[in-house]
Amino acid sequence: MVKQMEDRHSVWIRFCHWVNMISITLLILTGYYIHAPHTFRLFSNMDTPRTIHFAMAYLLCFGVLIRVYYAIVAKDAKNIVFSVKEDTPKFPSMIKYYMFMADSHPYYGKYNPGQKMMYTGWLVMVLLQIITGFILYKPNMFMALGGFLGGYMAVRLIHYIVTWLFVLSVLAHVYLDISEGVPVLKSMFTGKIPADFDHGTHEEEIETGTGVGA
Amino acid sequence: MPTKLSRRDFVRLCAGSAAAISMTGFLAPYMSEAVAAGAPSVIWLQGASCTGCSISLLNTVHPDIKKVLTEVISLRYHPNIMAAAGDLAIQEMFKVAEEGNFFLVVEGAVPTGADGLYCTVGEQNGHHITFENLVKTIGKKSNAILSFGTCSAFGGIPATPPNPTNCKAVDQVVKDVPVINVPGCPPHPDWMVGTIAHVLLYGIPELDTFGRPKMFFSNIIHDNCERRQYFDNGIFAKTFGEPGCMLELGCKGPISHCDASTRLFNGGVNWCVKSGGVCIGCTEPQFPAWPMYERMAEMPVGPATSVTVDQVGIVLGGLAVAGIGGHLAGNIATGRIGPKKEDVEKEGDN
Numbered sequence: 001m002v003k004q005m006e007d008r009h010s011v012w013i014r015f016c017h018w019v020n021m022i023s024i025t026l027l028i029l030t031g032y033y034i035h036a037p038h039t040f041r042l043f044s045n046m047d048t049p050r051t052i053h054f055a056m057a058y059l060l061c062f063g064v065l066i067r068v069y070y071a072i073v074a075k076d077a078k079n080i081v082f083s084v085k086e087d088t089p090k091f092p093s094m095i096k097y098y099m100f101m102a103d104s105h106p107y108y109g110k111y112n113p114g115q116k117m118m119y120t121g122w123l124v125m126v127l128l129q130i131i132t133g134f135i136l137y138k139p140n141m142f143m144a145l146g147g148f149l150g151g152y153m154a155v156r157l158i159h160y161i162v163t164w165l166f167v168l169s170v171l172a173h174v175y176l177d178i179s180e181g182v183p184v185l186k187s188m189f190t191g192k193i194p195a196d197f198d199h200g201t202h203e204e205e206i207e208t209g210t211g212v213g214a
Numbered sequence: 215m216p217t218k219l220s221r222r223d224f225v226r227l228c229a230g231s232a233a234a235i236s237m238t239g240f241l242a243p244y245m246s247e248a249v250a251a252g253a254p255s256v257i258w259l260q261g262a263s264c265t266g267c268s269i270s271l272l273n274t275v276h277p278d279i280k281k282v283l284t285e286v287i288s289l290r291y292h293p294n295i296m297a298a299a300g301d302l303a304i305q306e307m308f309k310v311a312e313e314g315n316f317f318l319v320v321e322g323a324v325p326t327g328a329d330g331l332y333c334t335v336g337e338q339n340g341h342h343i344t345f346e347n348l349v350k351t352i353g354k355k356s357n358a359i360l361s362f363g364t365c366s367a368f369g370g371i372p373a374t375p376p377n378p379t380n381c382k383a384v385d386q387v388v389k390d391v392p393v394i395n396v397p398g399c400p401p402h403p404d405w406m407v408g409t410i411a412h413v414l415l416y417g418i419p420e421l422d423t424f425g426r427p428k429m430f431f432s433n434i435i436h437d438n439c440e441r442r443q444y445f446d447n448g449i450f451a452k453t454f455g456e457p458g459c460m461l462e463l464g465c466k467g468p469i470s471h472c473d474a475s476t477r478l479f480n481g482g483v484n485w486c487v488k489s490g491g492v493c494i495g496c497t498e499p500q501f502p503a504w505p506m507y508e509r510m511a512e513m514p515v516g517p518a519t520s521v522t523v524d525q526v527g528i529v530l531g532g533l534a535v536a537g538i539g540g541h542l543a544g545n546i547a548t549g550r551i552g553p554k555k556e557d558v559e560k561e562g563d564n
Contacts, residue, residue, distance in 0.1 A: 036509065037450050038462055045448035100544045139434055139469060143423040151500035152469035153511045157523060160510065164527040168534040175538045179545055 005192040008110075010074065014191055016067040023060040024166065026052055027129075031163055057133055064126050079110040082120040087113035118169055125162050132159040219244050221416045228408045228429040241411050242277050245286040253414045254357055255288040255316045257307055261333050261345040262372040262381050263322025267363035268294050270400035274407060275481035287410055290316070293335070304336045304343075311352045317413055318356035323365040323372040324349055324387045327380035346387060353388035358413060360394050361385065362406055367395035367425070368499040375503065385425065392418055395425035399496035402477055405430045424499055426471070435493050436467035438475040454490060464507040466495030 009017070030049035032040040043049045071077040090106075090113045097105035098114075105112070111119070132155045135142040139152060149155050177184050187193040219227075227240065245253075260268070272279045272295075283289055291307040298306060310316055322345075325332035330346030337343060353359050361384045364370035372381035385393040394413070396405050409427055412419040419427040436442065444450070444459040451458035459465070470493050474485045486493055494506045504511045512520035544550075 036462065037448055038452065043448065046446050098541065100548050103548075136468075140432060140471070147423055147499065151498065153500055153504045156469070157511060157513060160523050161513070161526060164523070164530060168530050171534055172538065175542070179542065179550075 004195040006195045007191060008187045008193040009191045010076075011191065012066070012070045012074070013076070014188060016063055016070065017188055020060060020063040020067065023056040023063060024170070026056045027060065028163060028167060030056070035160060054137065057130070057137070060126065061130055064123070064130070068123070080116055080119045082113065082116040087116055118173065122166075122169070125165060128158060128162050129166075132156075132162075219415075224412065224416065225419070225429045228404075228412070241407070242281065242286050245411050245414060248414050249286065249288050253288065255290045255310055256319055256410065257290055257310055257316055257352065257356075258292040258319040258321065259335065259345070259348060259352070260293045261320065261322035261335070261349070261366070262325050262379065263363060263365050264371075265294060265321075266400040267321045267398075267406070268292070270398075271362075271403050271406050273480060274403040282407065287407075287414075304338060307352075308338075311355050314355055316356055317358055317360060317410070318349075318353055319360045319362055319410075320349060320353075320366040320384045321362050323369050323381035324384060325372065325379040325381050326387065327378065332379040349384060350388055353384070353391055356391060358392040358394060358418060359384055359388060360396060360406075360409055360413065361425075362396050362401055364397040364399050364496055364501055367397040368501070370397075370399065371502055393425055394418065394421065394427060396430075397424075397426060397497040397499075397501075398472065398474075399494075399501065402430075402472075402474060402479060404477060405472075422471075426497070430473055431471045431497060433471065433473045433476070434468065435470045435472065435475050435487075436465075438473070439467055439487055439493075440475065441487055460487070460492045462509060463492050464505060464509055465492035466498070466504070466506075467493040470495040470498055472497045 029042055030053040033042045033049045034046070034053060037043075037046070071080065090108055093102065093105050094108070094112050094114055096102040131145070132149070135146045135149070135155050136152065136159060139146065146152050146155050149158065181197070183193050183197050224241075258268075274282050277286075283295065290310045291303065296303055324330075324346050326346050330344030331342070333345040334342040335345045335348055361367040365372055365381075366384045369381055369383045369386075372379065373383065385395070394409060396409050398405060405427075408430065409419065412427065412429075419429060422428050422431060436445070439445075439459075441459050444457065445461065449458040450462050451460050452462070454460075454463065461468075465487070467487070475487065478485045478488070492507065495501050495504070510523055512522050513526060514520045515526075
């Protein structure tokens with residue numbers, strides 16, 4: 001029996017996801033070496049990681065730009081941007097589900113409020129990283145901005161601590177996706193997810209054929 | 215002697231002069247000509263300082279400082295090197311200030327606590343003259359204030375927390391007067407003499423965001439460091455005295471602006487990194503409120519409590535691992551993942 005599939009991620013979402021995943025992973029790895037070459041012995045010289053870091057920084061800028069543009073144009077923003085008014089009331093049922101106090105959860109839309117909060121937080125963190133990163137990359141050009149943020153040492157601190165937040169939130173992201181089931185992970189490659197995959201109760205959407213991610 | 219040196223040439227000379235050329239030696243004739251033609255005089259005041267900036271100025275080698283002071287700069291008041299003392303000196307200072315058309319050099323931060331009583335610099339009519347008061351009254355009359363040294367430019371050591379005397383930078387105390395910051399702990403004599411020369415000959419030089427003359431402070435130490443190749447090759451010193459880039463020993467070169475790495479101190483002999491020390495970032499506004507021999511400052515997390523970012527990372531990492539592990543255990547225990555789940559899915563397929 002052929003599984004009935006429905007669209008979840010458009011090709012642009014998948015493209016941006018993997019481009020940003022590659023650039024962020026490389027930025028984190030090279031960044032840790034640049035931060036503490038003795039502790040994180042990942043490279044044998046400083047030229048390679050710095051070149052990669054700066055190249056990936058630009059790639060990330062464009063990746064984020066395309067993703068934000070797509071979110072606005074394709075009206076995808078409502079799926080991923082956390083709305084305090086609409087999403088906060090959904091938290092209790094989600095927390096109950098994750099704390100094993102409930103066996104199922106209502107249908108939240110494409111993403112649950114926790115995911116929305118994380119993805120919106122990533123946008124804020126990415127913008128922070130881009131701003132602080134360019135201040136450190138071109139200290140002469142962005143001198144005023146660096147001074148505004150409390151000087152280069154404070155900028156360094158922000159850049160470093162946000163990197164930690166990225167590492168840890170990516171850990172949580174990967175774990176939660178895989179623990180929800182392999183089809184979720186697969187859908188980021190193929191764009192499709194089994195129609196009967198449990199997203200909470202959402203028979204209406206399946207019956208009308210609008211799809212989970214539509 | 216040429217009589218005209220264009221401003222462009224002057225700035226190029228200042229910015230480009232390496233250790234091989236003595237900038238002050240080249241400038242001296244032009245400056246003494248300007249002084250002879252009636253250029254503004256200079257008053258030098260010292261507040262919450264260690265006199266290091268004055269000592270650094272005295273290290274002007276070519277020509278020697280005697281010539282600079284007697285012929286090149288019309289220096290009318292300096293607490294350490296003037297011959298006069300007491301009322302004679304104070305009255306002369308006020309006389310110059312009354313006449314106007316002078317530049318005020320301030321060395322040291324301005325203590326504003328206790329109405330400025332932490333720093334008194336003389337007496338007038340039997341009353342203390344506080345440094346705060348003097349900088350305000352004299353500064354208002356000056357053409358421009360030259361803040362020499364990080365203390366007067368940004369607050370520096372005296373203004374670093376806890377700062378019981380409430381020291382402030384000069385440009386926080388005196389408003390409405392152009393202030394040129396020449397930071398450094400101490401500033402290079404060329405920076406001081408060069409800035410004085412620029413204001414005497416051409417007026418206020420081009421300044422960056424923090425009020426520093428661009429001709430001296432537009433280079434990053436790290437970019438011209440003689441140990442830069444070590445950095446690029448990934449060779450990092452673990453202890454002092456080792457060859458290698460000193461980034462991990464706390465060098466602030468990548469975030470510090472000045473040309474000490476090419477200009478060299480002590481008449482072009484040596485500078486911080488060449489003598490085996492790290493750059494402590496003495497020309498930056500935040501100096502010295504950072505650990506000099508640590509890569510990163512600590513993060514304030516509460517009153518009088520700070521932690522390193524790595525400690526924050528480890529705690530957050532521990533929480534994340536505990537959270538994930540706990541949830542994974544819960545997932546297996548409740549059968550959300552594992553063999554049971556597959557059964558459920560098969561049932562659904564059927």
